[in-house]
Every structure is written in C-alpha cells, then in structure tokens.
Amino acid sequence: MKRSLMNRCLAITLVVLPLLFASGSVALAQRNPDKELPLKQMLSLPGRVVSEAKTARPTGELKLTGYRVEELQLPRNLTVQLHGQQLTVDKAWRVTVNGGPFSVRAMPAVIWIDDQIVGNGIENETLSQITAITFDSSLIREGGVVSLSYGEDKEARVKISQRLQLKREGGNQ
Amino acid sequence: MTTRTTSRILAFFISLLFFSTLAIDTAFAQVPDPGTPGPLAVTREEYNFGDTAFQPSNFPGPVELRASIHYPTALAGPYPVIILLHGRHATCFKGGSQLLQWPCTTNGSQPIPSFQGYDYVSEVLASHGYVVVSVSANGVNAVDNFVFDLGALARAELIQKHLDILNGFNTTGGSPFGTKFVGKFDLTRVGTMGHSRGGEGVVRHYVLNNDLGAPYGIKAVFPLAPVDFNRFVVNNAALNVLLPYCDGDVSDLQGVHFYDDARYNVPGDTSPKHYELVMGANHNFYNTIWSPSSPFPGAVNDWLAFVPGGHSDSQCGSGKGNQRLTEAQQRGTGLAYMSAFFRAYVGGESQFIPILTGDAPPPPSAQTNNLFVSYHAPANLRFDVNRLLNDTNLTVNTAGGAVTQTDLTPYELCGGDAPQPQRCLPDQSNARQPHTTPSARSPLRGLSQLKTGWNSITGNYRNNVPAALGNVSRFQAIQFRVSVNFADARNLTDLAQDFRVVLTDASGSSASVRVSDVSSALYFPPGEVGPVPKVVLNTVRVPLSAFGGVNLNAVRSVQLTFNERLQGGVLITDVAFASAP
Numbered sequence: 122m123k124r125s126l127m128n129r130c131l132a133i134t135l136v137v138l139p140l141l142f143a144s145g146s147v148a149l150a151q152r153n154p155d156k157e158l159p160l161k162q163m164l165s166l167p168g169r170v171v172s173e174a175k176t177a178r179p180t181g182e183l184k185l186t187g188y189r190v191e192e193l194q195l196p197r198n199l200t201v202q203l204h205g206q207q208l209t210v211d212k213a214w215r216v217t218v219n220g221g222p223f224s225v226r227a228m229p230a231v232i233w234i235d236d237q238i239v240g241n242g243i244e245n246e247t248l249s250q251i252t253a254i255t256f257d258s259s260l261i262r263e264g265g266v267v268s269l270s271y272g273e274d275k276e277a278r279v280k281i282s283q284r285l286q287l288k289r290e291g292g293n294q
Numbered sequence: 295m296t297t298r299t300t301s302r303i304l305a306f307f308i309s310l311l312f313f314s315t316l317a318i319d320t321a322f323a324q325v326p327d328p329g330t331p332g333p334l335a336v337t338r339e340e341y342n343f344g345d346t347a348f349q350p351s352n353f354p355g356p357v358e359l360r361a362s363i364h365y366p367t368a369l370a371g372p373y374p375v376i377i378l379l380h381g382r383h384a385t386c387f388k389g390g391s392q393l394l395q396w397p398c399t400t401n402g403s404q405p406i407p408s409f410q411g412y413d414y415v416s417e418v419l420a421s422h423g424y425v426v427v428s429v430s431a432n433g434v435n436a437v438d439n440f441v442f443d444l445g446a447l448a449r450a451e452l453i454q455k456h457l458d459i460l461n462g463f464n465t466t467g468g469s470p471f472g473t474k475f476v477g478k479f480d481l482t483r484v485g486t487m488g489h490s491r492g493g494e495g496v497v498r499h500y501v502l503n504n505d506l507g508a509p510y511g512i513k514a515v516f517p518l519a520p521v522d523f524n525r526f527v528v529n530n531a532a533l534n535v536l537l538p539y540c541d542g543d544v545s546d547l548q549g550v551h552f553y554d555d556a557r558y559n560v561p562g563d564t565s566p567k568h569y570e571l572v573m574g575a576n577h578n579f580y581n582t583i584w585s586p587s588s589p590f591p592g593a594v595n596d597w598l599a600f601v602p603g604g605h606s607d608s609q610c611g612s613g614k615g616n617q618r619l620t621e622a623q624q625r626g627t628g629l630a631y632m633s634a635f636f637r638a639y640v641g642g643e644s645q646f647i648p649i650l651t652g653d654a655p656p657p658p659s660a661q662t663n664n665l666f667v668s669y670h671a672p673a674n675l676r677f678d679v680n681r682l683l684n685d686t687n688l689t690v691n692t693a694g695g696a697v698t699q700t701d702l703t704p705y706e707l708c709g710g711d712a713p714q715p716q717r718c719l720p721d722q723s724n725a726r727q728p729h730t731t732p733s734a735r736s737p738l739r740g741l742s743q744l745k746t747g748w749n750s751i752t753g754n755y756r757n758n759v760p761a762a763l764g765n766v767s768r769f770q771a772i773q774f775r776v777s778v779n780f781a782d783a784r785n786l787t788d789l790a791q792d793f794r795v796v797l798t799d800a801s802g803s804s805a806s807v808r809v810s811d812v813s814s815a816l817y818f819p820p821g822e823v824g825p826v827p828k829v830v831l832n833t834v835r836v837p838l839s840a841f842g843g844v845n846l847n848a849v850r851s852v853q854l855t856f857n858e859r860l861q862g863g864v865l866i867t868d869v870a871f872a873s874a875p
Contacts, residue, residue: 160440161354182602224599225384225394225592226543227490227521227577229439229734241734243439246395248384272546273732276723277602277824 163254164243168193168215171261174283175219181279185220188267188281193254201256210256216240218269218281222248228271233278234260234285242269263287328633328646329626329659332422335367338413341459341470345397345405345433348455350448354440355396357433357452359459362409364420364427371478374485374640375460376419377453378428380408381490381519382445383584384592385432392592396436405432406590411581412489414625415632422637425479429456431492438491443735444523449495450502453486457503457510482511485640487632489580493520493535493549500528514639516632519577520549525736528552529560532639534568534650536631537728537830538575540610540618542596545825547728554729554741557670557868558681566875567670568635568650571830572627573820574609574617574664579624587621607823617820619662626661633659644875651874652813652835653770666815668775668833671872677766679757679852680869683710683742691869695758695851702746702753702856708865710742718745718829718865719781725825743831747782747863753856757869759849764800767846769871771838772797774854775831780819782863791816792858795834797841800848805841808858812836816864829865835872 168191175187193213200209216232216239223230223244230242232253237260240253251269255261265285268278341363346356366373384392388403398405409430416426431452438445459468460479467473488496500515514532521544533556537547553569577596578584584593594600597610597618605612612618619627634646634657648654652667670676680691685707691697699705708718709730716739717730724731730740746755759766766772778791785791793816796806809816813834819827838846852869856862 159354182600222392224594225382225392225435226596226600227382227519228543228545229444241439244394246393246400248392248394271543271600272725273734274546274723274725277725279602 160243160254163193163213163215164252166193166196170288171214172285172287174281174286176281176283179220180281183220183223183269183279185218185269185279185281187219187283189217189219190261190285191215191217199256203257208256212256212258214255214258214261215252216255216267217250217252218242218267219250223251226271231270231273233268233270234262234265236275238273261285261287324645325648325654325657326645327630327657327659328637328643328649329418329630329657331418334421334423336364336417336420337367338362338364338416339471348433348452350434350451352441353437353448355433355437357448358396358430359455360409360430361456362413362416362428363425364413364416365425365478366420366423369474369478372480373423373425373478374480374483376424376426376485376487376636376640377456377496378409378412378416378426379431379449379453379486379488379492379495380411380428380581381488381492382435382438383408385436387591390591394436396433405430406583406592408432408581408583411583412487414582415629418629418633419636422641424636424641427456427460429453445491446494446498446524446526447502449488449492450499453495453499454502454506457481457484483640484510484512485514485516485636486512487516487518488520489518490544490577491521493517494522494524494526497526497528497552498524500531501526514636516635517549517552518580518628518632519544520552522548522551523734523736525551525555525733525738527555527559529556529563530565532565532567532635534570534631534635536628537569537571538577538624539571539573539826539828539830540575540597541577541825542598542600542604543577545601546725546731547828547830548731548733550728550830551733551740553668553670555738558683562673564672564674566639566650566672569668570627570631571666571668571832572619572624572662573666574619574662575624575627576610576618579619579621580628582621582625585621601824603823607821607826609821609826611823617664623661626659627656627665630657630660647874652833653874666830666832668831669773669835669872670868671870672875675769675873675875677763677769677871679759679871682707682744682867682869691757693757693763694760697758698756699746700752700754701750702748702755705744705746707742708745709740711739714739714742716740718743719779722781723825726828728828728830741831741867744866745779746866747779747784747861748856749784749861751857751860755854757852759851761800761848761850764849765847766838766849766871768873769838770873771835771871772852773833773835773872774869775833775867776815777829777831777865778816778818779829779863779865780827784861784863785818788818788820790814790818791862791864793862794855794858795836796853796855797844797849798851798853799845800850801845803843803845805844806855807836807840809834809836810858812840831865831867838871
C-alpha cells in the first residue's frame with residue numbers, strides 16, 4: 122500500500138510538477154514554455170470553492186484552523202500524466218490549509234486528502250496558509266479528510282476533523 | 295555471590311576501564327584540538343550588492359548578494375577559502391512575526407540574517423589562517439518550494455556567483471574592499487559547508503562547479519543536517535555529513551544518503567568519506583540565529599516544536615534525564631568536526647584525521663563524547679571484503695571468497711535495489727530508518743544491508759579471504775558498519791549488544807576482539823517518540839594490531855562471532871580492511 126502510494130506520488134511529481142514549475146533541470150530545458158502554467162500563476166487564479174471548513178479551535182501542533190478547496194478553470198489546456206497516463210486537462214484543484222503561523226522548514230509541507238498526497242505545499246508570505254495544487258479530481262471526494270505533514274511521513278500528519286463536504290454550486294472567489 | 299566478591303569484580307572492571315581509557319588517551323594525546331582558537335587576529339566584514347542583485351537560472355525570484363567574510367587581520371595569504379551556506383528559514387521579520395518574502399517588502403520588515411549564524415565557526419577557522427565567507431540566501435528560501443528541485447540548483451549557482459566575486463577580489467580587487475584582497479585567496483583550495491537545504495546546496499554546487507570545468511578547487515564538502523531530495527553525489531572530494539540524532543526538522547536524517555551513495559559510485563575514488571551521528575543534537579542549534587537564545591522570530595528548538603509529543607522522549611525530549619545537548623554543546627560538535635574536516639582536507643593539516651576516522655575520541659571543543667564517527671576509506675586505502683550489495687554477496691563476497699553463516703536468522707539483504715525489500719524494518723516509519731528513507735525528487739533506493747540475528751551463542755558470519763588477497767598487513771584496521779536493530783525483539787531495550795570479530799590466518803591461528811572493547815556503536819538506539827529510535831549504521835574499526843598471533847600477511851577469514859549475548863539482531867554493511875588517509 123505504502124509502496125504503491127509512493128510510486129504513484131512519484132509519477133505525479135516527476136511528470137506533473139515539471140509542467141508547473143519553472144526549474145533549471147536539463148529535462149525541463151526541453152519543454153515548450155508556451156504550454157506551461159507557472160505555479161505562481163495557478164496560486165493566484167480565481168477559483169470556485171467546492172469545500173471549505175473552519176475548526177472550532179486550532180488543531181494539533183500545527184494549529185490548523187481550516188481548509189478551502191477550489192476548482193480552477195485553467196486559461197489553457199495542459200497535458201499532464203496521472204496514474205501513468207497522459208491526459209489533457211482544463212481544470213485543477215487548489216487545496217489551502219489555514220493555521221499556523223507555520224514554520225519555514227527544510228522539509229516541505231505536504232497536503233493530504235485521506236491517504237493520498239495532494240502535493241507539496243507553498244507557504245504564503247505571512248505563513249498563515251499552505252497551498253497545494255492537484256489535477257487529480259479523484260482526490261476531491263465527499264467525506265475526504267484533509268491533513269498536513271512535513272515530509273511524507275503519514276504518522277506525523279495533523280488532520281482536520283471536518284471532512285470534505287462538496288458543494289454542487291459555488292461562486293467565483 | 296558475596297558482596298565482597300561482587301566488589302572485587304566491580305573494582306577489577308573499573309580498573310580495566312580506567313587503564314583502557316588511559317591507553318586510548320595516551321595513544322591520541324598528540325592529536326590537537328582543531329576547535330580551539332588559533333594564533334591569528336581575525337577581522338570580520340560584510341559585502342552587500344543588493345537584495346535583488348542575482349538571478350539564478352529559471353528561478354522565480356531574485357536573490358541577494360550578501361555575505362560575511364572572516365579573514366586573518368594581518369592578511370598574509372594566500373589563504374584557503376571556506377564557504378558556508380545556511381538553509382531554509384523565514385526570510386524577514388517584523389516585530390515578533392516571521393515572514394516569507396523577498397525582498398522584505400512588508401512595511402517595517404527586515405531581513406533575518408541567517409548567514410550570521412555560523413560566525414562561531416568562521417572566527418576559529420580564520421584564526422588558523424582561512425578566509426571564511428558565509429553567504430546569505432534569503433531570496434532562495436522565499437520561493438524555493440516553487441521549483442522542482444526545491445532550490446538546490448539556485449543555491450549552487452549562488453555559491454558559484456560568490457566564488458566569482460571572491461575571484462574578482464583576488465585578482466583585480468573591487469568594491470567595497472578595493473585591492474586589499476588581491477592575491478590573498480587560494481581558490482584552488484576551497485571547502486564548502488551547507489546546513490539543511492544548504493547541505494544539499496553544497497553538494498549540488500560541487501557537481502555544478504565540475505560541470506563548469508572546475509574553475510574552483512573544491513577539496514571538501516560538509517553537508518550539515520542536510521536534506522537530500524535529489525540525490526546528487528560528491529565523488530573525488532572529501533565528504534563529511536553531520537547527522538543530529540534529535541533532528542526535529544529533517545527527522546529522517548536523509549542526508550546519510552550522501553555518504554551511502556558516494557561509497558562505490560566511482561571506481562578508484564581516492565577521497566575519504568565521513569559522517570558523525572551526534573546524539574542529543576537537533577537541527578537548529580547549529581545556527582545561532584535559529585536557536586532559542588536568538589532575538590529573531592522563528593528561532594525554536596525544532597525537536598520540541600516540530601515533533602508531536604516530543605517533550606516526553608527520554609533521549610530528545612525535555613524531561614528529567616533527557617540526553618539533549620545545550621546550544622553551546624551542540625555548536626561545540628559542529629565547530630570541532632567542521633574545523634577538523636576543513637583543516638585536514640583543505641588546509642592539509644593531517645594531524646586531525648584520527649578525529650574524523652574515529653581513531654581518536656572527540657576533542658574537548660566538541661563538548662560531548664556521545665557521538666559516533668563513520669569512515670569510508672579512499673579506494674587506494676581500502677580492501678573491500680564484502681560490500682553486501684546483492685544476493686550474491688550472501689554466498690560470495692566482493693573479494694571473491696566464500697561467505698558462510700551458522701545459526702543466523704534472518705540472513706538476508708534489505709534496503710538496496712530491487713528485489714530487496716525497500717525498507718529493512720517494514721513496520722517502522724521512514725524516519726526511524728534513515729538509510730532507506732525515500733527521496734522527494736529521486737526514485738533511487740537506499741543502503742543495502744545484511745539483516746541478521748542469532749538465537750544462540752553459536753551464531754557466526756564468516757567471510758573467507760582468497761589467498762592471493764590475504765596480505766592485509768598494509769592496512770590499519772578491519773572495519774564494518776553496524777546498528778542494533780531495535781525492532782528485533784531479541785535485543786533488550788536499553789541494553790547494548792556485543793559480539794566478537796575474529797581473524798584467522800593460513801595456518802589456522804585465530805584471534806578475536808570484542809566489539810565493546812573498541813567501540814560503543816552497538817548501543818540500543820534510544821528514544822520512544824516519533825522519529826526515534828532509529829537505526830543508523832555506525833562504523834566499528836578494530837585495529838589489526840589487536841589481533842595478536844595472527845599472520846597479517848596471510849589472513850584467510852574475517853568472522854563475526856555472536857557469542858557475547860544469547861540472542862540479538864543487527865544490520866551490517868561495508869566489511870573492509872582500511873587505513874586512514
């Protein structure tokens with residue numbers, strides 16, 4: 122179970138993230154930048170809130186206070202690899218965890234839904250939010266549990282007790 | 295047994311311990327302490343070309359060009375150069391709040407000077423005739439999570455840029471120093487130390503500098519409590535990794551991969567590799583700006599702040615009897631081993647090498663003896679008996695000799711390439727088995743290890759040495775790496791293991807040495823909470839001079855004889871004859 126999860130995450134990491142991130146690796150130097158969408162841009166795209174929760178009091182050592190899941194309509198289609206398959210997508214999902222202030226650490230923050238990794242988190246400037254992007258719609262499921270860890274250590278996750286309650290409709294944010 | 299008899303036995307063992315300690319102390323009394331201040335007066339200055347003066351390639355933000363420079367005030371030279379690079383931390387602060395932005399644009403905010411956190415090392419090294427430059431990297435920290443390699447290349451390019459700046463100071467001079475540094479830097483002798491993500495940064499820089507045709511002579515690389523997301527490797531330069539047992543941030547000690555990956559990566563690699571496992575040390579105390587005594591926001595004891603329930607851990611926590619080092623003690627270990635390493639391998643002061651091989655105890659400046667040194671000898675100073683890399687090595691060793699075992703169970707390899715199981719302790723978290731912890735940006739597997747154990751004192755692991763290779767008299771020691779497997783119930787909690795190393799020669803003469811007489815590496819890994827206990831394989835080096843009566847010109851086998859405890863379980867690798875550089 123653990124191994125298949127890791128393999129899956131690795132596949133997503135190796136293929137999806139290079140499409141998002143402006144990086145200097147040799148492999149990335151061969152990309153067509155016109156077909157990519159920088160992660161910074163995806164963090165600021167308007168989104169439709171599909172689920173949101175606030176906790177009654179800060180949760181765990183990370184003092185989590187809630188989350189927000191938004192559906193993003195991409196300005197252009199992207200080709201990504203999910204579960205070993207090349208797919209063209211026009212949507213992404215932005216998962217933001219609130220709380221903190223979060224420490225700036227060597228180990229990257231990782232956002233989970235249930236036992237699946239959504240992605241590595243990006244802190245905002247005031248360290249009150251951590252955000253990750255996914256193209257995998259299957260992660261956004263009714264009743265899912267959002268949690269946060271540093272590194273991919275399942276045992277160290279802090280979970281938000283309010284489960285995902287998906288809205289069928291929502292306004293632009 | 296009467297009380298009197300017990301007292302006599304106790305007295306005997308205390309005497310034995312005293313004289314053993316005396317013998318070791320006497321043998322290494324000539325090893326000076328590399329961490330004591332030297333004779334030279336030191337000047338500290340900074341240069342700052344602006345918060346946005348540098349743009350790493352394909353990186354989403356600008357980076358500052360700011361650094362401190364410690365140098366001998368008399369400025370004779372040319373001096374070897376040491377570059378220090380801090381890791382990921384908040385970049386700015388306003389009042390008591392930390393911020394992650396660059397430059398510090400929030401009204402009234404100021405930079406957190408993480409690069410000043412190693413001045414305690416810079417001052418000592420400069421006083422011995424080194425130029426030490428500590429680089430600020432807040433601009434990298436602010437946006438490194440946006441890029442795939444998490445900032446490794448940006449950090450490498452930043453170091454290279456500072457070396458270019460130093461090269462300018464050294465050749466033509468330049469603002470703000472004029473010509474005073476012209477001819478004062480020896481950029482053919484450079485050492486680099488990086489902390490945390492900076493640790494991976496200095497490794498990535500070593501590769502980058504080589505890719506650029508090695509314009510600077512990087513002789514020694516020291517990742518301190520490093521991440522290793524990308525699995526770059528240092529070969530043909532001295533390497534030293536420092537691993538804090540109570541690291542609450544990089545709690546899986548993934549930086550041990552730097553050592554493990556480098557060992558057999560390049561045939562004929564003539565560089566030494568080392569690591570120190572520092573018990574009771576955390577991640578942040580090596581940087582004074584990140585430590586609780588600092589006035590800056592974001593300075594925390596990472597074990598207590600980041601590990602859920604960490605306060606209660608008997609080794610790393612805050613309760614009575616904990617084994618934590620103070621800030622000063624912990625920095626003592628950093629100072630001692632950084633100084634020994636750079637002075638040995640950049641400055642050529644070879645008298646410090648016994649500290650790095652574990653042949654000499656930690657020097658007084660380390661302020662603790664509770665650390666474990668591992669050492670991988672250069673290819674020309676090493677004879678690999680058994681690298682334990684694949685299943686073949688369970689029956690035929692690297693030297694071509696037969697391998698046999700008696701009454702060992704299990705007797706299998708784990709942690710290395712498939713088909714080995716990825717982890718050696720399947721029911722334990724990755725943080726508790728650093729040698730096999732996965733890397734965020736690499737599919738590479740971890741360290742191949744022999745997982746074994748015994749249920750009676752007849753347990754034995756034997757590596758035959760082919761007759762043609764049996765002359766080992768040119769080596770100093772037989773060595774291997776080992777950890778007690780805390781997840782094996784045959785080991786009793788908190789009780790150290792023990793066994794014997796046996797050499798046998800062509801005439802059948804044998805001699806054995808008990809591991810506990812030469813090393814304390816067979817400790818039971820301490821702690822109970824989160825990332826601890828953890829298995830870290832530490833080197834046991836047994837001097838060949840201890841095997842009296844064995845003809846070292848004709849050794850025929852190396853055995854580990856498990857007859858000192860009724861049962862137990864261990865992880866083993868890297869069985870070799872070896873000498874110090």
